[in-house]
Amino acid sequence: MNFNAVRLLSFKEMRDARRNRWFIVVSILFALLSVSLSLLGLAGLGSLGISGFGRTAASLLNLVLLIVPLMGLLLGAMSIAGEREQGTLVTLLAQPVTAGEVFLGKYLGSALALLSTILLGFGASALVIARFAGTQEISDYLYLVAFTMLLGLSFLSLGFLTSVFARRQATAVGAALFLWFTFIFLSDLGLMGTAIVLRLSPPELFWLVMINPAQSFKLAVIGALQKSIESFGAAGLYASDVFGPWLAVVLGGVLCFWTLTALSAALLFFRRRCAD
Amino acid sequence: MALILILTSVRFLHEGYAQSLTVSPSAYATIAAALEKAAEGDTILVTKGLYAGPLMITKSVRLEGQGEPVIDGGGKGTVVTIKAPDVVMRGFVIRNSGDLLASENSGLLATGARPLIENNRFEDVLFGVYLSRAPGGVLRGNSFKGKALDTPRRGDLIRVWFSDGVVIENNRTERGRDVVLWYSKDMTLRDNDFRQGRYGIHFMYCRNAEVVNNRFVDNSVGAYLMYSEALKLRGNIVANNRGPSGFGIGFKDMKNAVIEENIVTSNRIGFYLDGCEAMICRRNVIAHNHIGFNLLPTAVRNKFEGNYVLDNVEQTLLDGSSIQTVNDWTGNYWSNYRGYDADRDGIGDIPYKPMRFFELLTDRFHELKIFLGSPSAQAIDLAAAVFPIFAPTPKFEDPRPLMRPAGRIRTNKSAPRPASWWVLSFLFFLPLAAFLKKNSDRF
Numbered sequence: 101m102n103f104n105a106v107r108l109l110s111f112k113e114m115r116d117a118r119r120n121r122w123f124i125v126v127s128i129l130f131a132l133l134s135v136s137l138s139l140l141g142l143a144g145l146g147s148l149g150i151s152g153f154g155r156t157a158a159s160l161l162n163l164v165l166l167i168v169p170l171m172g173l174l175l176g177a178m179s180i181a182g183e184r185e186q187g188t189l190v191t192l193l194a195q196p197v198t199a200g201e202v203f204l205g206k207y208l209g210s211a212l213a214l215l216s217t218i219l220l221g222f223g224a225s226a227l228v229i230a231r232f233a234g235t236q237e238i239s240d241y242l243y244l245v246a247f248t249m250l251l252g253l254s255f256l257s258l259g260f261l262t263s264v265f266a267r268r269q270a271t272a273v274g275a276a277l278f279l280w281f282t283f284i285f286l287s288d289l290g291l292m293g294t295a296i297v298l299r300l301s302p303p304e305l306f307w308l309v310m311i312n313p314a315q316s317f318k319l320a321v322i323g324a325l326q327k328s329i330e331s332f333g334a335a336g337l338y339a340s341d342v343f344g345p346w347l348a349v350v351l352g353g354v355l356c357f358w359t360l361t362a363l364s365a366a367l368l369f370f371r372r373r374c375a376d
Numbered sequence: 377m378a379l380i381l382i383l384t385s386v387r388f389l390h391e392g393y394a395q396s397l398t399v400s401p402s403a404y405a406t407i408a409a410a411l412e413k414a415a416e417g418d419t420i421l422v423t424k425g426l427y428a429g430p431l432m433i434t435k436s437v438r439l440e441g442q443g444e445p446v447i448d449g450g451g452k453g454t455v456v457t458i459k460a461p462d463v464v465m466r467g468f469v470i471r472n473s474g475d476l477l478a479s480e481n482s483g484l485l486a487t488g489a490r491p492l493i494e495n496n497r498f499e500d501v502l503f504g505v506y507l508s509r510a511p512g513g514v515l516r517g518n519s520f521k522g523k524a525l526d527t528p529r530r531g532d533l534i535r536v537w538f539s540d541g542v543v544i545e546n547n548r549t550e551r552g553r554d555v556v557l558w559y560s561k562d563m564t565l566r567d568n569d570f571r572q573g574r575y576g577i578h579f580m581y582c583r584n585a586e587v588v589n590n591r592f593v594d595n596s597v598g599a600y601l602m603y604s605e606a607l608k609l610r611g612n613i614v615a616n617n618r619g620p621s622g623f624g625i626g627f628k629d630m631k632n633a634v635i636e637e638n639i640v641t642s643n644r645i646g647f648y649l650d651g652c653e654a655m656i657c658r659r660n661v662i663a664h665n666h667i668g669f670n671l672l673p674t675a676v677r678n679k680f681e682g683n684y685v686l687d688n689v690e691q692t693l694l695d696g697s698s699i700q701t702v703n704d705w706t707g708n709y710w711s712n713y714r715g716y717d718a719d720r721d722g723i724g725d726i727p728y729k730p731m732r733f734f735e736l737l738t739d740r741f742h743e744l745k746i747f748l749g750s751p752s753a754q755a756i757d758l759a760a761a762v763f764p765i766f767a768p769t770p771k772f773e774d775p776r777p778l779m780r781p782a783g784r785i786r787t788n789k790s791a792p793r794p795a796s797w798w799v800l801s802f803l804f805f806l807p808l809a810a811f812l813k814k815n816s817d818r819f
Binding site: 165284285288291292300305315 | 689741755
């Protein structure tokens with residue numbers, strides 16, 4: 101493995117991400133929405149004069165749940181399929197680098213671009229919060245940022261997986277959007293129906309819900325903000341009974357699992373498809 | 377013994393009928409010895425030192441501690457017992473009672489009328505002050521810290537039993553079971569701070585009490601008011617009560633209570649009403665609880681007005697189906713109200729109707745709560761709003777919702793005003809726009 105090549109390729113990928121209009125639009129949306137949500141959250145809190153638990157972090161949670169997976173999926177989906185459609189992927193692979201190096205460079209570059217976007221959005225909100233509400237609950241906030249990064253990375257890997265299979269960029273984007281819809285809405289709605297029809301027990305329901313990286317992220321962040329996940333009813337109580345303080349680690353583990361599994365699958369198929 | 381040496385002299389001050397006796401490094405060996413000599417109405421001054429309990433007061437005397445003398449129960453039974461009327465007990469540290477729940481081991485047990493218990497510190501006691509048939513008792517400025525036992529093994533730090541006209545003010549309890557009042561009427565509880573217990577306060581079969589400006593924080597239940605009539609709760613702060621039932625303020629079979637201007641925040645359930653009638657609940661702040669109001673079908677003819685209902689995960693949970701019309705919800709502020717105010721009179725032009733489809737689902741299938749706060753749950757609510765075929769019947773209706781919180785609710789000066797956040801967003805937007813312009817050739 102030639103790390104210099106990987107580094108160069110990742111810089112190239114970051115430059116590509118900066119030129120990606122989809123990505124830029126979504127990033128700006130994220131930053132603007134997070135800043136205005138922070139301000140609105142503070143306004144609500146201010147009128148009461150008493151503080152809740154990381155209220156702003158709680159309102160940012162929904163924004164993150166919708167937008168960050170979308171950013172990751174789009175960025176991942178376009179990275180390989182885009183170059184393949186333009187024909188530049190062939191040129192790239194003709195250079196004295198291995199397919200694995202190309203793939204890793206592309207992934208690292210996209211990941212850095214994604215993480216810096218997340219940091220930009222959260223950083224801007226953090227400034228606003230620090231200005232109006234002080235920094236007492238900064239650890240809650242950092243926790244949210246860290247888990248958002250994990251969430252972004254797991255969906256970026258999923259995006260790469262769609263990208264490896266698609267011949268054309270539009271196909272990859274379509275597949276990514278479908279994945280987004282599945283993970284954020286369809287799977288939950290399906291599970292709700294299943295839970296009602298089959299009368300799933302709280303442990304069964306918890307394990308099924310936890311598989312979804314988006315839900316894992318939500319459980320971890322709300323659990324940390326409220327210091328317990330009792331609001332999630334019986335299934336939440338089951339989780340805190342079984343895992344106790346290790347719950348956050350387990351949920352973080354789910355996110356890492358998705359990141360690594362999707363990434364290695366993508367790498368495997370990328371190598372195989374590039375061999376021909 | 378060192379203890380006896382401290383108490384070797386006595387001073388008599390003759391002042392008409394009432395004497396003043398001093399227990400100090402002079403004559404009276406113990407407080408009990410001074411009590412024996414004292415006549416009705418005498419004052420006994422007790423200087424700094426360690427005195428062994430138990431102490432039995434059978435005369436109407438005033439006991440004044442100077443420099444916080446300590447009465448130690450030695451871990452057995454009740455430390456101080458007052459059997460006479462009109463006893464004053466002021467400025468003592470009373471500690472180390474027994475820990476037998478069944479025999480109600482207390483720091484201080486008063487069975488005479490009108491005891492005045494003021495500025496004492498109770499430490500390591502099972503029950504704190506137990507007023508048993510002690511009408512007109514006054515507890516003022518005492519602090520209580522219970523024994524470090526599991527909650528089921530602790531005692532009540534303040535317990536009032538068949539004692540009318542009791543005044544409890546400026547006390548602070550910590551780590552007890554309940555502050556509980558049984559079968560009494562005409563009471564005042566003011567400026568107390570009750571925390572880390574089971575029930576912050578607990579009324580049983582009481583009538584006509586005023587509970588004003590207290591704090592009930594970090595208990596299992598903030599205030600649980602049962603089988604009582606004509607209570608007034610005003611200006612209390614009820615926060616962070618998150619035990620298994622976790623009520624901020626719970627009412628069971630209550631009548632004619634007035635609950636106003638309380639701040640009820642971050643509890644599991646803000647207000648819980650079971651079998652209540654003709655209660656008036658106005659101008660309270662109910663914020664950041666998991667459930668704001670939880671009403672059982674037995675709660676009827678109650679009035680909720682001018683409350684500030686802010687960001688509770690579930691604003692109202694009404695169990696049972698036919699009850700939306702039996703309580704009056706007119707004129708509250710609801711943070712999830714999505715109406716408008718065209719005529720600018722401060723009152724929303726369309727009624728507030730809580731009908732979140734997802735809440736309806738979780739009310740029926742509790743296990744679905746795990747989906748709370750995810751976009752899918754909001755999608756369900758949106759679907760119900762957009763396609764009326766899904767819309768559940770509203771739980772109740774507030775025909776005149778407030779656009780802005782009313783009454784004494786404070787406004788934080790440092791909160792950003794709308795103008796300033798537009799400016800901020802703009803400032804943030806400018807560099808981005810500049811960046812885009814610079815890079816526009818690359819698109």
